[in-house]
Amino acid sequence: MTVNAIPPIGFGFWKVAREDAAQTAYEAIKAGYRHLDCACDYGNEAEIGQGVVRAIADGIVTREDLWITSKLWNTFHAPQHVELGIRKSLQDLGLDYLDLYLIHFPIALEFVPIETRYPPEWVHDPAADNPRMHRAKVPLHETWAAMEALADKGLCRHIGVCNYNSALVHDLMSYARIAPHTLQIEAHPYLIQDKLVRLAHDYAIHVTAFSPLGALSYVELDMAGSGDSVLxxxxxxxxAQAHGKSPAQVVLRWGVQRGTxxxxxxxxxxxMRENLDIMDFELTGGEMEAISALDAGRRFNDPGVFAQAAFNTFHPIYD
Known part of the structure; x- marks a missing residue:
């Protein structure tokens, strides 16, 4: 069966080690995942592609059974570089098209040739005495027009954005010839982003939540503490006790049940199998409200914090 809509539960490949990515992709598909969320910046797309090829060769899925997402990195924002970015991801993944291609951040950085360094990462010259991000003067509307051209060419079936705030969504909808299919944002019970999710849905934009379990993805990066766990x-x-499920399953169910x-x-x-096993129960209205009430505006993935600490550049995108 061809996947015509983004599956409610996907598999994220951020921080999956390159040496593990091929087997992880294969195991995820084998477990039942049909949405694979990838990105240039994760540095493991070639290996993910190997896992996908193996799963298809073993008859577990066909290409049409999968929804594969990738993302345009910050250094490819200039219109003349956008197609270069997607073609590199397609080559690495071994695909003819993506189901969804997203602008990874509303941050334009100076171009780094693929031959120089790939993935380009955040700093322009890692060998510099003071490695920093080098901002590029590329308006987001120019990048979006180039994204639309990718869809026109059939290189991707849908386009969208990540890490946009409400003002940027309003602005995008004022000029988009092809409306964004998806807004991907950090969202979990400590950061529910209710107004932004509601706005996206009002514009008929699908919302995908990354880091749906909150701090778990960030403890190993020292961007969160072990005491930050919503679980x-x-x-x-x-x-969890009431439904005979794990705390993680309850939090993931909350994410799906709120429409993301x-x-x-x-x-x-x-x-992997446990995370998929959340469609056979429903949280009550009271449980949904109680979990949403945990909202503390706790953002773990914030360039306004990590860019200064890691890349010697103060670059906030959220107020």
């Missing part, structure tokens, strides 16, 4: 919250634990798709990540096949 230990009483309301989550109580709901989610892209959890794990390296363990048993956890």
């Amino acid at each position: 230990t919250e009483t309301v989550v634990q109580t709901a 798709s989610i892209i959890p990540k794990t390296s363990k096949p048993e956890r």
Whole structure:
């Protein structure tokens, strides 16, 4: 069956080690995932492609069964470089087209040739005495027009954006010839982004939540502490006991039930299956409200914080 809509539960490949990515992709598909969320910046698309080819060769899926997303990196924002970005991802993934191609961040950086360094990452010259991000003067509307050209050429079936705020969504909708299919944002019970999700839905834009379990993706990067886990919250634990599910399943169900798709990540096949097993129960209205009430505006993935710390550049995109 051809996947015509983005599946509610996908598999995220951020921070999946390159040496593990091929097997992880294969195991994820084998476990039942049909949406694979990839990106140039993750540095593992060639290996993911190997896993996809193997799964297709083994008859587990066909290409049409899969929804594969990738993202335009910051250094490819200039119109003359946008197609270069997608063609490199397609080459690495071994695909003729993407189901969805997203602008990864509303951040334009100076171009880095693929031959010089790939993925280009954040700093312009890692060997410099003071490595920094080098901003490029590329308006987002120019990047979007080039994204539309990709869709016109059939290189991707849908286009969208990541990490946009409400003002940028309003602005995008004022000039888009092809409306964005998806807005991908950080969203979990500590950062529910209710107004932004509501706005996207009002514009008929699908919302995908990355880091749907919150801090778990960031502890190993020292961007969160072990005490930041939403899974230990009483309301989550109580709901888990009531439904005979794990706390993680309750949080993931909350994400799907509020109308977003989610892209959890794990390296363990048993956890892959557990994360998928959330469609056979429904949280009550009271449970949904109680989990949403955990909102603390706690953003873990914030360029206004990590760019200064890691790349010697203060570059906030959220107020």
